[in-house]
Amino acid sequence: MRSVFAAFILSFAGLFGLTVMPGSGLTANAQTVNPGGTIRSIRVEGNQRIEDRTIQSYLLVEPGDPFDRERIDLSLKTLFATGLFADASFEKSGSDLVVRVVENPIINRVIFEGNSALDDDKLREEIEVAPRGIFTAARVQSDVQRILELYRQSGRFAASVEPQYKPLEQNRVDLVFVINEGPVTGVRSINFIGNESYSDRRLRSEIVTRQSRWWRFFSSNDNYDPGRLEYDRELLRQFYQNNGYYDFRVVSAVADLTPDQEDFYITYTVEEGDQYNYGEVKVETELDKLNAEGLRRAISIQEGDLFRGDQIENAIDTLTYAAGVAGYAFVDITPQLDPDPETNRVNVTFALDEGPRVYIERINITGNTATLDRVIRRELRVAEGDAFNRVLLDRSRNRVRALGYFKEVEISESAGSAPDKTVVDVAVQEQPTGELSFAAGYSSVDAFLFDVSVSQRNLRGRGQTVIARVSASKRQQYIDLRFREPRFLDRNLAAGIDLFSTRSDFADISFGGFKTDTIGAGVNFGFPLSENTNFGVRYRLQSDELDFTDRPIVINTDGTQATETITDDNGTPDDPSDDITREVAISPNEDPLPPNTSVVDICDAAYVNRSRNCRNERAEISSIVGYTFNWDRRNDPIEPTGGFDMSLSQDFAGVGGDVKFIRTEVSGATYKGIFKGVRASARVSAGYIEPIGNNDGIRINNRFFRGGSTFRGFDVAGLGPRLIRREVDDEGNTVRLRKLNALGGKAYYQGTLELTVPNFLPEEYGIDTALFVEAGSVGILDDVDVDEARIVPTTTPGTTAVELTKDAMGLRASAGLSIGWDSPFGPIRFDFSQILRKEEYDRTETFRFSTSTRF
Structure with a gap:
């Protein structure tokens, strides 16, 4: 005792x-x-x-x-x-x-009291003491400081921590950290002194720290963090130097606590200096295989251009890459900047020399709490023992980011154990890759919907993808099970399997209201051909059953639609002189039916005027093999501001089965960053499907349909070939045009221009806006799919009704505004469109609201 x-x-x-x-x-x-x-x-x-x-x-x-x-x-x-x-x-x-x-006592339990902003698990990650560990005063006091630092990082500088303990028998204690979190220490205002070229508001948009406002409840950037001030100073320096201010410097950055001790005033004192342009730009080298003039032409800096600091770094990367192509793995590039205050010009000389041979001694990966090291390492373009190459490190960062497993990916280097060795540090920040959702809602695309999905894009940290999804909506219900292994048999080969069952009902957008039931399975493989290209092959076996919605009609013995003559008194029952007689179809509900008539479905073979598309009403087996070639030269896989990508895909149906066709699709896009927050992209795509060895044409369920989310401004399947009913008067004037059913097409082409523009809303809202222009068309039907014009019973007095197929592949175009919100409930998009060009029978829309489930 x-x-x-x-x-x-x-x-x-x-x-x-x-x-x-x-x-x-x-x-x-x-x-x-x-x-x-x-x-x-x-x-x-x-x-x-x-x-x-x-x-x-x-x-x-x-x-x-x-x-x-x-x-x-x-x-x-x-x-x-x-x-x-x-x-x-x-x-x-x-x-x-x-x-x-x-x-010393043994710690029985570690307890946190009073914490709500930071949960127990987060605090336990930071401290050293743990149950069954040794209790020492020094270690406890050290953990107190760690907890306080954690609260400071979250903006709570008034937090206090009091360690207490409760003695237990057998020389044990319960350690209790009593925490008073205090209020969040915000940033009441950010002010600048010495800025003349740019306003305070403009400079605030360039730094990470934000002023505390009520709407920034999704962000912590408005919490005061002293470590963030140094980062903001560097951002200001980069901003000014990228706008020509070579001599710019931040004199001081001061944070003053408000009298109520709840917020900080941050004041930056800056010296802008004068704006500079580039003067003479030269490249000097003593290396035999490198031509100085050729290297000069390779960089984009031109004399007289506005001085931009980031262009210096870009030029160094370009010269490093050019030297590597010429066989110099180790090159030392020194930019020599010579400012001339009298002319406000900066002369730049890039001096190239064969640098010291530096090799990668070790690659450290940190922050991957869920993802295995090897999943990250296999995306790196360098390995331990390789020559140090910054260009390859940049490519490695983009490849790791493209995985989609991490919020942030940073690659840095530090000195190794010898002058010719360096250590590469890859720091990642994990983000959730799994999702379990249960949702019900309404959208203008699918009306009422119900969706349950489970997915994991990084199963057990191995990079494997598993998706199990059950979805139901007005138009579609499906079950989809997928598994994908990115490194099949530990080789650079991706393999996947897919099991699916789909039921689609297009009663309101396509001919006769057809329905399809599809069940099948597929396998796929993919492998890279080079650094920027990859190739994938796939095989799918599926059963498709197509059924047109029953629509009973009354026909005569000769197969024509039975009609009867009715007389309209035209509002004056006592004056037969203005009566109008017209032929109308006999209702199948009439009881009894006229003699020598019978009720059949509109697709029945006995009906002589049935649509040619009725022949598609059957069940078939499709055996499809295909490939896809991708070429990706984007500078960033998430938000590209330069480069391009393209894809070529072909599917061949007929390796067994009942369906035979060749389907080809190609798409490509180019990207350009104009300035911060403004990006432009241009995408073109086209497709064509052709039957093989038969005269039956392409079934309607295999044709191309565009509209809705694939062509903004037009309804789902809103453009392209369509069956219409035109009612004309005795003089040939159209009295009424009924847009009946979309038929799809064998070909399509489409171009999209999109410009992402700033919306001046807080970044914490996660709202992006873009202006767009869509242009293209869908069309081309086989002769067997085109109905000849035929007269049908009319519903409008004094008119003649004609049904016919319209297949003009004329240009359609639309423009508008797209607003995307990455909400806590999932991504939401609003599209506001204005039709620029259309055909009279197209179905258009000016607003579309859609949601999607992340996978």
Whole structure:
């Protein structure tokens, strides 16, 4: 009991900053051991958990040694250095050396009280103490500082932490951190002194720190963080230098606490200097295989252009790449900047020389708490032992980002164990890759919908993708199970399998309201051909059953539609002179039916005027093999501001099965960053499908349909070939045009121009806006799919109704505004469109609201 009491006294003193040393009243100093004589034996007293032999192993004396005061004093210090003991003393008892110890308590539990902004798991990640660990005052006090630092990073500078403990039996304690989080310390205002060329508002948009406002509830950038100030200073320097201000510097960045101690005022004092242009730009090299003039033409900097600091770095990367192509893996490029204040020009000379040979000694990967190291390493374009190459490191960063597993990916280097070695550090920040959702809602695309999905794009941190989705909406219900292994058999080969079942109902957009039931399975493989190209092959076997919605009509014995003559009194029952007679179809609900008539479905073979598309009403097996070639030269896989990508895809149906066709699709896009927040992209795409070895044409379910989310401004399947009914009067004027059913087409082409523009809303809202222009068309039907014009019963008095197929592949175009919101509930998009060009029978829309589930 005495030892436990002493341990608590020492711990309590340590927690309040009191230092207890051996010999201060609680310990017996080693100096009290009188020298002389020989140690006969060593006895250990006071220990409860630690064995005598373990304690004796820490001592620098043993039986048979003399009572040496210096060695005994060192033994005492060694015992305290283990951290196992709260107190220790040495005493000479005759010829025996007695070692008395007081063990530090064992931590039973670590408890946090008063925390709400940071959960227990987050705090436990930061501290060192843990259950079943040794309780020491120094370690607890160190953890207190770690917790306070964590709260400061989250903007709570008024937070306080008081460690407490509860003694338990068997020399154990419950350690309790009592936390007072305090209010969030925000940024009340950000001010600039010395800026003349740019307003405070413009400069605030260039830094990370934001002023505290009520709408920034999704962000922590409006919390004061002193470490962020240095980063903001660098951002300001980059901004000014990228706009020609070569001499710009931040004189000071000061944060003052407000009188109420709840917020900070941040003030930057800057010196802008003068705006510079580029002067003479030269490249100098003594390397035999490199031509200075050729290298000069390779960089984009031109004399007279506005000076931009980032262009210097881009030029160095370009020259490094050019030197590598010429065979110089190790090249030292030094930009020499010579500003001329009189002319406000900066002369630049790039000096190239064969640099020291530097190799990658080690690659460290940090931050991947869920993803395995090898998943990241296999995306890197360099390996340990390779020559250091910055261009390849940039490519590696883009490849790791393209995985979609990480919020941030940063690659840096540090000195290695020798001058010719460097260490590459890859720091990543994980983001969620799995999703379990249960949703119900309404959209203008699918009306009422119900969606349940489970997906994981990084299964067990191995980069594998698993998707299990069940979805139901007005038009479509499907079940989809997928698995994809990016490194099949540990080779650079991706493999996947897909099982699916789909039921689609296009009653309101296509001929006769057809329905399809599809069930099938597929396998796919993909592999890279080069750094920027890859090739994929696939095979799919599926059963398609197409059924047109039943629509009963009454026909005569000759197969024509039965009609009857009715007379309209035209509003004057007593005056037969203005009566109008017209032929109308006999209702199948009429009872009894006229003689020599019968009720059949509109697609029945007995109906002589049935649509030619009725022949598609059958079940077929499709055996489809295909390939896709992708070429990606974008400078960024997430938000490209330069480069292009393109894709070529072909599917061949007819390797067995009932369906035979060749389907080809090609698409390509180019990207351009204009300035910050403004990006432009242009995409073109086209497709064509052609039957093989038969005269039956292409079934309607295999044709191309465009509209809705694929062609903004037009309804789903809103453009392209369509069956229409035109009612004309006696003079041939169209009285009424009914847009019946979309038929799809064998070909399509489309171009899209999109300009992402700033919306001046806080970034925390996650709202993006873009202006767009869509142009293209869908068309071309086989002769067997085109119905000849035929007269049908009319519903409008005094008119003649004609049904016919319209297949003009004329240009359609639309323009508008697209607003995307990356909401906490999933991505949402609003499209506002204005039709620029259309055919009279197209179905258009001016607004579309759509949601999608992340996978």
